[in-house]
Amino acid sequence: MTDLSRTAANLDLADPLAGFRDRFRLREGLIYLDGNSLGALPRATPGRMADAVAREWGEGLITSWLGAEWSTAPRRIGDKIARLLGARPGEVIVADSTSINIFKALTAALSLRPERSVILSEKTNFPTDVYMMQGIEAFSGGRVRSVTVAPDAVLDALDENVAVLLLTQVHYKSGLVRDMAEVTRRAQQAGALVVWDLSHSAGAIPVDLNGANADFAIGCGYKFLNGGPGAPAYLFAAARHHGAMPVLSGWFGHARPFDFDEDYAPAPGIERFLCGTPQVLGLTALECGVDLMLEADMAEVRRKSLRLGELFVEAMAPLCRDHGFALASPADADRRGSQVAYSHPQGYAMIQALKELDVVADFRAPDVLRFGLTPLYLRYADVVETVARLETVCRTRAWDKPAYRERAAVT
Numbered sequence: 001m002t003d004l005s006r007t008a009a010n011l012d013l014a015d016p017l018a019g020f021r022d023r024f025r026l027r028e029g030l031i032y033l034d035g036n037s038l039g040a041l042p043r044a045t046p047g048r049m050a051d052a053v054a055r056e057w058g059e060g061l062i063t064s065w066l067g068a069e070w071s072t073a074p075r076r077i078g079d080k081i082a083r084l085l086g087a088r089p090g091e092v093i094v095a096d097s098t099s100i101n102i103f104k105a106l107t108a109a110l111s112l113r114p115e116r117s118v119i120l121s122e123k124t125n126f127p128t129d130v131y132m133m134q135g136i137e138a139f140s141g142g143r144v145r146s147v148t149v150a151p152d153a154v155l156d157a158l159d160e161n162v163a164v165l166l167l168t169q170v171h172y173k174s175g176l177v178r179d180m181a182e183v184t185r186r187a188q189q190a191g192a193l194v195v196w197d198l199s200h201s202a203g204a205i206p207v208d209l210n211g212a213n214a215d216f217a218i219g220c221g222y223k224f225l226n227g228g229p230g231a232p233a234y235l236f237a238a239a240r241h242h243g244a245m246p247v248l249s250g251w252f253g254h255a256r257p258f259d260f261d262e263d264y265a266p267a268p269g270i271e272r273f274l275c276g277t278p279q280v281l282g283l284t285a286l287e288c289g290v291d292l293m294l295e296a297d298m299a300e301v302r303r304k305s306l307r308l309g310e311l312f313v314e315a316m317a318p319l320c321r322d323h324g325f326a327l328a329s330p331a332d333a334d335r336r337g338s339q340v341a342y343s344h345p346q347g348y349a350m351i352q353a354l355k356e357l358d359v360v361a362d363f364r365a366p367d368v369l370r371f372g373l374t375p376l377y378l379r380y381a382d383v384v385e386t387v388a389r390l391e392t393v394c395r396t397r398a399w400d401k402p403a404y405r406e407r408a409a410v411t
């Protein structure tokens with residue numbers, strides 16, 4: 001047993017979150033480091049889904065819309081997610097995809113700054129964020145301009161034209177954490193509003209939206225919240241912005257949807273950020289993931305995530321020295337979200353070779369190997385074992401196979 005394996009074994013024995021692993025269905029032997037793309041399946045989810053399908057849908061049919069489970073789900077689950085985000089009840093709603101919620105939050109923010117034209121972001125933001133900005137610009141007939149700048153130039157680009165700044169708090173590739181309170185303060189000082197993308201934050205790091213005086217936020221339900229593939233996303237709007245108007249004026253955002261009025265009248269609260277009929281089955285699965293997450297102490301989750309990251313970096317030191325890996329995440333653990341990333345010219349092939357050794361992580365172009373650290377179901381021993389298997393991949397040149405040379409469409 002190596003020193004690091006011994007350290008990992010001791011950390012696992014003392015881990016207060018260790019019991020959570022059994023609450024997920026994970027195949028024996030698999031090391032899953034991709035919970036930042038798609039979280040694992042909570043054991044409670046299949047039974048709950050089966051009940052929603054057979055009883056609520058199969059037996060209840062349309063009458064299930066009148067019961068509490070379905071019609072209140074977007075708000076009920078939103079209130080639960082609010083507890084993970086430092087938001088108040090009635091400030092978070094669950095609906096649609098993250099991309100659609102980006103559209104809603106950006107257009108609502110633009111409605112609050114009619115005299116300003118720019119949506120600002122960083123060039124390396126997750127592509128859908130920037131694509132949505134570009135779509136709004138294209139649709140606006142010259143009213144709106146989408147501007148992206150280098151990551152470290154964002155604050156300096158906040159001038160009197162910027163209506164809204166769109167940033168991801170934890171960068172999807174590097175894991176760099178932005179200082180939400182400070183960035184929000186600087187943007188608001190310049191007269192702009194901020195939309196935070198919390199896709200890699202919720203359930204991964206403690207978030208305090210109201211503590212940061214945040215304006216709007218959005219994020220994915222299928223990553224650290226373990227809501228399942230294509231889970232509905234969430235949207236936060238600070239109570240002071242509930243008069244803002246998202247362009248998507250669907251009937252579920254109407255003040256009285258079941259009056260079937262001829263004209264749109266927005267709901268007074270967070271419900272105006274709904275659009276069409278809620279995705280009930282997706283909401284059902286998401287609620288299982290969120291309920292499980294709420295059982296964990298977020299401070300403990302962060303503590304373990306930091307320690308997992310430090311152990312990973314420590315174990316990787318010999319591979320950086322001997323096999324050409326470079327840390328692509330901040331070296332300071334406090335500035336990393338719940339992941340570590342390394343760059344290597346053979347990154348894509350290595351991730352494929354790791355899959356054959358039952359380690360699932362992912363590759364992000366051009367050369368990044370990304371390892372998601374999910375404290376609820378990852379053990380310290382998994383981290384040490386991952387690096388041992390990566391060392392085997394390097395030593396045996398297992399990555400050097402013709403089949404690994406072409407990058408697949410989804411990596």
Ligand SMILES: Cc1ncc(COP(=O)(O)O)c(C=O)c1O
Pocket residue numbers: 097098099100126128129168172197199200220233
């Ligand atoms: C930061 C970030 N925003 C948004 C998304 C995705 O948005 P959507 O769920 O609409 O595909 C992802 C991941 O896919 C992401 O990492």
Ligand SMILES: Nc1c(O)cccc1C(=O)C[C@H](N)C(=O)O
Pocket residue numbers: 036037038172173410
């Ligand atoms: N949403 C995804 C998908 O539909 C397929 C594959 C991956 C994803 C992801 O979530 C990617 C992820 N947001 C990322 O940070 O790279």
